[in-house]
Amino acid sequence: MRISFCQGLLSGAILLNLLILYYVSRAQQQMMEKRKELGRGTRRAALPASGLGGGLGLLVGAGGEPGVAGGEGHNRGSRVTVVLREFENFENYVGDVANSFLRQRPELPFLAVADTPPYPPLVLSEGARLLVLSPSPDQPPQAHRPEFHVQTEFVLLVPDGVELEQPRAIERLIRELEGEGGGPVRLVAAPVLARSAVQCLHLRVNLREWTATYSPAASGSSGSVCTALQGDAVVLIRTEDLFNLSVPLGRPLFSSLFIQTALRGWKVKLLESPCFSASHRPLFSSAHNQWKADTRLKEASGKLMRSFGLKRLLLSDGKEQWYGCSKETPRCFGTVQEDTPDYLYLDRWTPPCCLRALRETTKYVINILESSGVRYWLEGGTLLGAIRHQDVIPWDYDVDLGIYLEDVPNCDHLKNLDSGSLVDANGYVWERAVEGDFYRVQYSEANHLHVDLWPFYPRNGVMTKDTWTEHKQDVEFPEHFLQPLIPMTFAGITAYGPNDHRAFLELKFGEGVIENPQYPNPSKKRLDRSKL
8 A cells, every 4th residue: 555645744743743742741750750759758859940941930039040949059958948928019028038037047948939020029139039920921831830849848838027036946847747647737837926916716618608617726735726827827838738739829828728728637736836026017117008918918818719619708706708799790600501500510509699699689579578468478499498498498599489469469569560670779670580470589680699479379279370380390289278378487587388388398399308308400410418
């Protein structure tokens, strides 16, 4: 068989690509082997510039020279790299911090880490380096990844303005961490004096409910063991552990660090001594700079929480912080397809901000219905939530109320909706739903979380409608379930529901529906009841 010129050229190109793929794979494997050596506590040699595609262009030291923290030269033999992650470009003491550590311990690698090149540029002494995390199109990917620039066994995370006065303090932290062996304590911390008092906290992160909860932790005689810190502290962690986190150096640093370590079951031990000093107080020389720093911290916190999928923080002082939707923003999920919202596919439940909006809308609508003389009852999955949880079902995305059709003219918000929608004085949107012959009340024009109102009328003792949806619970039922309506707790208020809720629900959903929770469309996504 003769091979044409084009076929030969194509074969050669394929062979060349295979060779390139082979050498790239070998290079990646060698990098991974070096990381494993670091995890075993062995000292790695510095990565040669030629192995990084021409040098580490965004790791810059004194005089603008490139370098690798913990590499050749005076850093040889050090077990710890000092990392300063939290500082502001417009006013900081990074140079002073570096000088303080290097004056006492000149063999320590010192690495300042920034998202973008600081302006004004940092002035760093010999032995200190700057690592910029934002990628640059003319640099290889490893130039911006901190795990390629830390080659010591441990990392010491320090705040801006801290000073090292006791040269052996770092060894004390190392001994404490090594003394924990392979137990749950994977971080050791020491307080910083003359700053806000550091507090040991318990942190519980529930990704399924998009929530992180902080609570105070008790202090022990030999130091506190907890899952998070609040305040100023120096933290020691094994390099291998730090770079096994998804976001090892996120900002705000402590929020990012402890959310990830808490999810892994790791703990931090806060020692009473040694202490690190801090002479630069306050950090910012003007109220304006303090305001800028506070604003940037708030922005960084919001960005971090959204990237981690956390929408509600319960703080140790009882306050709350929200990072989800509001009345002024769209809801957290898009149009629901086949009764299965997108978050269920992520093994998550309804975001807490969305549940809050549903509760507020439900309370508002029920108050108007009651004041207008419109008889209503909790319907479908909403009644099921009231019986199971006295609240909205944790994975539900709307609320359903049944109403008597003959009472609609009693309510000013409903009686004229045939001619369009109504935005009331409180920003709620009342409209006739486009999907069928029922009413819908949306949280706002921007946020379409809603309560649906289903009008029924009695005919020969049966509650019926003129149009029906494809939902299996949308069926006729005897009127005696509504005679009388009975009060029940729902979403923090007293609402009304059918008098025999079990029979009513089993008529709509089937026998055992109360005791056997399930997602709305099990054919698309089933509830794992073992995780309840």
